[in-house]
Amino acid sequence: MKPRGGYNIRVAGRPAGAVEALPEPDTLYLPLRSRRFNFSEICVKDGERCGPGHAIAKDPENYFVPLLAPRAGTVRLDAVEGHIVLEDVAKLPEETYHPDDDLPHVPKDLGSSGMKRYKLLALGAWQFLHDAHTNALPDPFDTPSAVIASTIRLEPFLARGDVQVRKRLVNFTRGLEHLQALLEYQPIHLILPEVDSDLASRVRDTLRGHAWVNITYVPLRYPFDNFALLARGLGLKYDANSPVWAINSEGILAMDRALTMSHPCTVRLISLGGPAVDEPKHLKAMPGYPIRAIIDPRTSSESIRVLNGGGLTGDTVLEDQLGLDAECTGLTVLPEHTEREFLGFVRPGSDRRSYSRCFLSTLRAPAAERLTTALKGERRPCVSCNFCEEVCPAGIMPHLIHKLLYQDELEQAELTRIDLCVECGLCSFVCPSKIDLRREFIDGKQLIQEELHSEEVEA
Amino acid sequence: MRLLLGILDRVRPIFEDGGKLRPMKPVFDATENFFYAPSARTQNAPHIRDPLDLKRFMSMVIIGLAPCVVAAFYFFGLRMLAMIVVSYAAGGAVEMLFAVVRKEEINEGFLVTGLIFPLILPPGLPLWIVAVGVAFGVLVGKEIFGGTGRNPFNPALVGRCFLVLGYPGVMSATYIVPGSGPLGRLTEYVGVEAMTRATPLAEAKQGVVAPIADLFWGNVTGSAGETAAIAIIVGGVFLVLTRVANWRTVAGIIGSFTVLGLVLHYARPDDFAPVGWHLLAGGLLFGAFFMATDPVTSPITNGGKWAYAVIIGAATLLIRNLTGYVEGMMFAILLGNIAAPVLDDVAVRLRLRRLQHEG
Ligand code: SF4
Numbered sequence: 001m002k003p004r005g006g007y008n009i010r011v012a013g014r015p016a017g018a019v020e021a022l023p024e025p026d027t028l029y030l031p032l033r034s035r036r037f038n039f040s041e042i043c044v045k046d047g048e049r050c051g052p053g054h055a056i057a058k059d060p061e062n063y064f065v066p067l068l069a070p071r072a073g074t075v076r077l078d079a080v081e082g083h084i085v086l087e088d089v090a091k092l093p094e095e096t097y098h099p100d101d102d103l104p105h106v107p108k109d110l111g112s113s114g115m116k117r118y119k120l121l122a123l124g125a126w127q128f129l130h131d132a133h134t135n136a137l138p139d140p141f142d143t144p145s146a147v148i149a150s151t152i153r154l155e156p157f158l159a160r161g162d163v164q165v166r167k168r169l170v171n172f173t174r175g176l177e178h179l180q181a182l183l184e185y186q187p188i189h190l191i192l193p194e195v196d197s198d199l200a201s202r203v204r205d206t207l208r209g210h211a212w213v214n215i216t217y218v219p220l221r222y223p224f225d226n227f228a229l230l231a232r233g234l235g236l237k238y239d240a241n242s243p244v245w246a247i248n249s250e251g252i253l254a255m256d257r258a259l260t261m262s263h264p265c266t267v268r269l270i271s272l273g274g275p276a277v278d279e280p281k282h283l284k285a286m287p288g289y290p291i292r293a294i295i296d297p298r299t300s301s302e303s304i305r306v307l308n309g310g311g312l313t314g315d316t317v318l319e320d321q322l323g324l325d326a327e328c329t330g331l332t333v334l335p336e337h338t339e340r341e342f343l344g345f346v347r348p349g350s351d352r353r354s355y356s357r358c359f360l361s362t363l364r365a366p367a368a369e370r371l372t373t374a375l376k377g378e379r380r381p382c383v384s385c386n387f388c389e390e391v392c393p394a395g396i397m398p399h400l401i402h403k404l405l406y407q408d409e410l411e412q413a414e415l416t417r418i419d420l421c422v423e424c425g426l427c428s429f430v431c432p433s434k435i436d437l438r439r440e441f442i443d444g445k446q447l448i449q450e451e452l453h454s455e456e457v458e459a
Numbered sequence: 460m461r462l463l464l465g466i467l468d469r470v471r472p473i474f475e476d477g478g479k480l481r482p483m484k485p486v487f488d489a490t491e492n493f494f495y496a497p498s499a500r501t502q503n504a505p506h507i508r509d510p511l512d513l514k515r516f517m518s519m520v521i522i523g524l525a526p527c528v529v530a531a532f533y534f535f536g537l538r539m540l541a542m543i544v545v546s547y548a549a550g551g552a553v554e555m556l557f558a559v560v561r562k563e564e565i566n567e568g569f570l571v572t573g574l575i576f577p578l579i580l581p582p583g584l585p586l587w588i589v590a591v592g593v594a595f596g597v598l599v600g601k602e603i604f605g606g607t608g609r610n611p612f613n614p615a616l617v618g619r620c621f622l623v624l625g626y627p628g629v630m631s632a633t634y635i636v637p638g639s640g641p642l643g644r645l646t647e648y649v650g651v652e653a654m655t656r657a658t659p660l661a662e663a664k665q666g667v668v669a670p671i672a673d674l675f676w677g678n679v680t681g682s683a684g685e686t687a688a689i690a691i692i693v694g695g696v697f698l699v700l701t702r703v704a705n706w707r708t709v710a711g712i713i714g715s716f717t718v719l720g721l722v723l724h725y726a727r728p729d730d731f732a733p734v735g736w737h738l739l740a741g742g743l744l745f746g747a748f749f750m751a752t753d754p755v756t757s758p759i760t761n762g763g764k765w766a767y768a769v770i771i772g773a774a775t776l777l778i779r780n781l782t783g784y785v786e787g788m789m790f791a792i793l794l795g796n797i798a799a800p801v802l803d804d805v806a807v808r809l810r811l812r813r814l815q816h817e818g
Pocket residue numbers: 388391392393394395396398420421422423424425426427428437438441
């Protein structure tokens with residue numbers, strides 16, 4: 001695949017391949033919201049003692065995807081706003097799954113593929129699936145037109161897909177087979193890094209003879225791991241009736257766990273990276289794990305900003321979120337910007353990494369920079385430097401859309417294909433005028449939905 | 460240097476809301492952020508940003524202009540210093556006035572305009588005319604359109620165009636003869652009382668052709684910063700390498716100028732001087748590297764840039780050789796500026812047609 005645009009930002013704090021298991025917690029704080037889900041249907045009572053893998057809440061908007069209790073514990077519903085708290089957490093042996101749990105929304109005659117899907121949903125593996133184009137949770141009882149299984153994650157810093165696949169290649173292959181069993185004849189596109197790593201050749205060898213897997217190689221440049229871009233690159237068009245599913249290696253492993261061992265998938269591998277982390281690494285963590293207990297012992301910086309996700313698309317973890325949410329893939333910790341450099345703009349800048357070539361570092365071998373939350377300049381009008389267009393992986397013209405949105409020309413913005421934006425954030429990153437392009441486009445897309453397409457939805 | 464930050468912190472309240480000098484806040488902000496990198500933090504994802512900002516971007520142009528400034532000092536003396544100071548002062552006053560009235564920030568773009576402007580003027584021009592020109596350029600070329608980023612024309616060229624049309628006599632009679640020797644005119648302050656002489660392009664119309672070597676080293680009459688081809692090339696290549704000036708624009712102008720020049724020279728050698736000579740004479744190189752590449756007033760799409768560059772290159776050659784004007788670069792770039800939005804529009808349409816079938 002030959003994608004366009006993209007750029008690798010070199011930031012200090014890339015997590016190493018090592019995986020650390022976090023100490024067992026006493027209390028878990030499970031947020032009721034995550035990026036895609038809102039677990040509004042509570043399935044447990046205050047004070048109830050629930051076992052590991054028990055569904056404590058469900059999201060009725062998303063096919064009743066469950067929020068599973070990662071450990072045994074006593075439920076507190078009103079202790080912390082927006083969370084279910086599990087007290088006196090204990091690690092008990094996991095009960096295996098009982099298919100006779102009642103799930104009213106599941107069709108009666110499931111068949112074997114249907115039973116598997118139901119199991120995936122109930123055991124927390126289904127939430128790893130995405131609609132490649134919309135990023136939403138796909139309907140478990142739909143048939144996709146194709147599946148994208150990606151082993152790469154490129155945003156600084158999210159859990160790297162290869163870390164797990166390396167150790168569990170057998171499980172990974174078995175997970176792919178389970179995935180294939182859900183399909184009829186639709187292809188699975190396996191995304192491997194273009195660089196010839198030993199992992200890639202091992203995966204290739206293992207999958208030799210699996211004719212239903214099409215291997216596609218992708219250059220390791222951010223954000224070519226984005227599902228929507230991969231789908232476009234593979235020529236898979238958006239069709240609401242037969243969506244394209246997408247899943248990361250972590251999800252494939254979860255499928256194997258759920259279908260081979262019938263165990264709930266509650267522990268996740270997350271990354272802990274960023275310039276403010278003393279020793280960036282991967283962590284085995286479970287939803288609800290107290291965030292402060294993860295961060296505090298692992299940073300020596302005074303003033304920090306913690307992001308749920310990567311440095312380019314992650315959201316700031318607000319004060320009122322106490323535990324990891326159900327979809328967290330990584331925490332990025334940035335030092336807050338405090339130092340003000342004297343006459344910074346005339347310095348030669350041999351320690352600066354820039355997309356432009358305006359710093360002396362251009363002449364040096366690339367090195368990672370300790371980036372902070374500094375805006376690195378002042379907000380200015382667009383000077384038409386075209387950097388945003390060069391890096392944009394979607395092939396659209398961010399500067400033009402910016403001008404159209406500024407003039408409230410929503411129709412024009414739509415014709416200029418604002419919908420192709422995958423919200424990777426590279427345009428905002430490179431803009432010398434420090435325009436918040438990504439934010440504008442997210443708001444703009446929503447405005448277009450509301451103002452121009454609201455009738456369609458009603459009709 | 461903590462001291463200065465302390466002083467700034469102490470006087471800041473005067474410029475904040477409720478302070479006595481609130482209207483002057485843009486001036487204070489510009490001063491503060493000139494000395495100290497701004498304290499602003501990101502509010503939204505992406506939470507990290509590239510270190511390039513507009514100050515840095517514009518200082519690159521100033522560094523690129525440095526060889527031309529040095530050459531101008533050498534050939535035309537200390538008068539250049541006065542011209543630069545006047546240009547910055549008069550243009551800066553207009554810029555500041557508008558920033559205060561509009562309650563907007565003072566924009567770095569002016570740092571470039573203020574330096575480029577004296578470099579494209581005859582070196583003996585009376586200082587008050589310099590002031591009038593730059594004020595007009597900034598006002599009409601930029602501010603009335605809403606400031607940097609929204610201006611369709613290059614402000615320095617608007618100022619010069621105004622002077623050419625408004626004061627044609629003074630403009631053509633103030634080309635000082637360049638200094639020579641180890642120090643050139645570095646120790647002199649000379650105005651029109653020194654010898655003046657027509658520029659090579661004007662003389663060529665009378666059949667007097669300056670040697671190419673003189674054009675290359677800059678030992679000829681002409682606009683202050685435009686005579687020394689070598690200085691322009693050194694600074695210009697630097698700008699292209701830093702990607703502040705787009706190579707397409709430069710290559711397109713020089714390429715189209717050369718090709719058309721070659722064809723016409725061989726077709727009618729009497730009317731058209733050899734293209735190598737034309738390339739080095741007058742403002743072509745300076746315009747190609749420093750003026751036409753202004754990102755704001757040139758097309759933003761790559762296709763548009765090529766077309767824009769070809770228009771400028773061809774128009775310059777034709778104006779020089781077929782009209783009464785001896786120098787065509789200024790009008791050609793302004794023409795290109797006019798065409799830029801149209802060229803972009805075409806390029807954008809083609810691009811959108813390709814995007815239509817995506818996703
Ligand atoms: S416009 Fe969208 S897809 Fe393109 S660089 Fe910006 S955020 Fe990324």
